[in-house]
Amino acid sequence: MFYRLIRPAVFMLDAERAHGLSIRALKLMPGPQHHSPTGALQTHVAGLDFPNPVGMAAGYDKDGEVPDALLGLGFGFAEVGSITPLPQPGNPRPRLFRLEEDEAVINRMGFNNRGGEEAAKRLAARRGRGGIVGINIGANKDSADRIADYAHMTTLMAPLADYLAVNISSPNTPGLRALQDESALTGLLDGVLEAREYACAQSGGHRPPVFLKVAPDLEPADVDAIARIAMDKKLGALIVSNTTIARPPLKSAHASEAGGLSGAPLKGPALERLRDFRKATGGALPLVGVGGIATAEDAWARIRAGASLVQLYSAMVYHGPGIAREIVRGLDELMRRDGFASIAEAVGSE
Secondary structure, three states: OHHHHHHHHHHOOOHHHHHHHHHHHHHOOOOOOOOOOOOOOOEEEOOEEEOOOEEEOOOOOOOOOOHHHHHHOOOOEEEEEEEOOOOEOOOOOOOEEEEHHHOEEEEOOOOOEOOHHHHHHHHHHOOOOOOEEEEEEOOOOOOOOHHHHHHHHHHHHHHHOOEEEEEOOOOOOOOHHHHHOHHHHHHHHHHHHHHHHHHHHHOOOOOOOEEEEEOOOOOHHHHHHHHHHHHHOOOOEEEEOOOEOOOOOOOOOOOOOOOEEEEHHHHHHHHHHHHHHHHHHOOOOOEEEEOOOOOHHHHHHHHHOOOOEEEEOHHHHHHOOOHHHHHHHHHHHHHHHOOOOOHHHHOOOO
16 A cells, blocks of 8 residues: 555656665665464475565566565565676666556666675675575676686575576577577586586585576477476476567557566466476476566466466566565465465466
8 A cells, every 4th residue: 555655756766766776775674583484385396495485586686685675575585686797787778667557667787786796795694594595697798608607606606595596588688598599508507507516515515406597488399498408407497487578569658668578468478488388397397487477366377377486576666565475465365265285286286
């Protein structure tokens, strides 16, 4: 209710400035007092115990500044990043656009972040606080060897991450999505997994699962190849999906802006891509459903279609910081209504 009252004032600000102010506001919040997975919505995925299946997607907390505050908002986990080895400013502004009439967002941020070393210091300082925090890693735009970038980030972040998310699906770094091609993806994952083993040996045995974040703009053959490689490499999960370069009919004046589209228009395509990956994996690999999730019903549909976990980001722009608790409450009601005793029982039950 409060957010509905202040939203007009927030929307008078440039979208990126409003985002920065929200990060500052969260820095003033105390973190959650505990993160013990209890209750009907707790779920076990990729060796991790999640207190609930609703997470904050990467892109919001790019530098790992407020993961504990996000957990305090009711998210079951928070994914920070994307973080690259070297600091980079990203693409020229303006690069973030609200499409209010469509309840959507277009961004062409370009992996803007302050670099891996700074983020690692900050994330190291929060160790021991509990809560599940994933670290989304990327490559620098001007890198001569992107696989080496991902390997370096794995070595740096593996000791600090509950899981690592390998982002090869942002449309805003030229050539990045080519890493989804079969041969390139095999080489990339081999580099990441080798770096994880090195980091594990150096850090006393901590071996976080590796999640792979894919695009919604994939052909059926791509889905099959990615699923096969992900299972062969024993990844922890696939995150389905990132923003889309497609442009369905949109009402906003910003509809023609370049970049990745997220929010409500992505709901249908992301759900269909999730179903494709569920079929391709036969349920043998956990899936994280992302894209256009704004209500408990949206999250429940994703879980019934095969997602063990869900994530959101754009919906918080339109519905405010209370959205995680609202969806969690709704999921509990929907799960009981449909006669399921746990989230795991409901996964893929449609």
